[in-house]
Amino acid sequence: MNTEISHLRSTDFLSVNCRGHLINLSKPQIMGILNITPDSFSDGGKFNTEKAALRQVEKMATDGASIIDVGAQSTRPKAQLLSSNEEIIRVGKLISLIKKEFPALLISLDTFYSETVKFGCKEGIDMVNDISGGMFDDKMFETVAETSLPYILMHINPTYESMHKKLIDGDIILNINDYFSNKILQLRSFGIKDIILDPGFGFGKNETQQHQMIAELDAIGFGEYSLLVGISRKSFIYKPLGKSPLDIIQETQKLHLKVLKNGAKILRVHDVLETKKTIDLFLQMN
Numbered sequence: 088m089n090t091e092i093s094h095l096r097s098t099d100f101l102s103v104n105c106r107g108h109l110i111n112l113s114k115p116q117i118m119g120i121l122n123i124t125p126d127s128f129s130d131g132g133k134f135n136t137e138k139a140a141l142r143q144v145e146k147m148a149t150d151g152a153s154i155i156d157v158g159a160q161s162t163r164p165k166a167q168l169l170s171s172n173e174e175i176i177r178v179g180k181l182i183s184l185i186k187k188e189f190p191a192l193l194i195s196l197d198t199f200y201s202e203t204v205k206f207g208c209k210e211g212i213d214m215v216n217d218i219s220g221g222m223f224d225d226k227m228f229e230t231v232a233e234t235s236l237p238y239i240l241m242h243i244n245p246t247y248e249s250m251h252k253k254l255i256d257g258d259i260i261l262n263i264n265d266y267f268s269n270k271i272l273q274l275r276s277f278g279i280k281d282i283i284l285d286p287g288f289g290f291g292k293n294e295t296q297q298h299q300m301i302a303e304l305d306a307i308g309f310g311e312y313s314l315l316v317g318i319s320r321k322s323f324i325y326k327p328l329g330k331s332p333l334d335i336i337q338e339t340q341k342l343h344l345k346v347l348k349n350g351a352k353i354l355r356v357h358d359v360l361e362t363k364k365t366i367d368l369f370l371q372m373n
């Protein structure tokens with residue numbers, strides 16, 4: 088772990104600056120997943136029209152989501168790799184329509200392309216969710232710095248081809264923290280200050296490692312950065328149970344309660360209403 092960031096206070100990272108508005112993350116927030124793709128593993132093709140997408144955004148907002156994560160590209164194993172231009176065409180005017188219809192919602196754009204970030208910024212996104220840690224596009228950090236938007240930094244293998252295939256060796260917590268330490272210094276060298284950390288469930292980790300990540304989540308990110316956890320419909324939950332991704336809501340909420348107890352501040356989910364109930368229970372218990 089790099090000691091240069093050890094002087095930072097945990098209270099410095101309980102809010103992020105989204106276009107001049109400080110968003111308080113001391114209370115857990117729900118990020119609703121909006122896949123506008125035909126090939127996502129559990130909801131592909133359901134929301135890839137403007138009408139269907141806006142209807143889903145309305146449902147997620149009503150159910151308790153404060154952030155909507157718009158993704159035009161599936162990152163499941165063996166998914167088709169799209170170009171930035173194809174992502175932009177898929178997104179179209181959806182971001183600006185969401186901002187118009189639901190101005191209180193924050194919009195996160197799920198992309199690893201800098202050109203898609205530039206497009207999204209013009210359309211009104213509030214944060215960048217980059218699974219690649221800037222490794223799939225060498226202009227990403229520079230572009231995020233120019234937008235002044237918060238950046239979600241995820242732990243992942245260094246290439247698109249290896250992100251699922253290569254399992255990470257050694258102690259997973261040490262590996263994640265070493266990665267975050269180096270990446271945070273890079274981001275700060277570009278002037279990027281609003282950083283949220285995502286440990287990267289489902290990317291290059293085995294079942295045992297992911298349960299360790301849940302159990303030791305409070306040791307990830309040095310206790311100083313807000314953590315985003317995305318375990319919704321992940322295979323490490325449903326495959327050992329012999330169930331489908333759509334049939335593990337109860338099991339997922341039990342794990343959500345664990346990660347909340349261990350410091351998660353944003354839950355990235357498909358099932359918003361059930362997650363809202365879990366957060367309410369957590370707040371009652373604390």
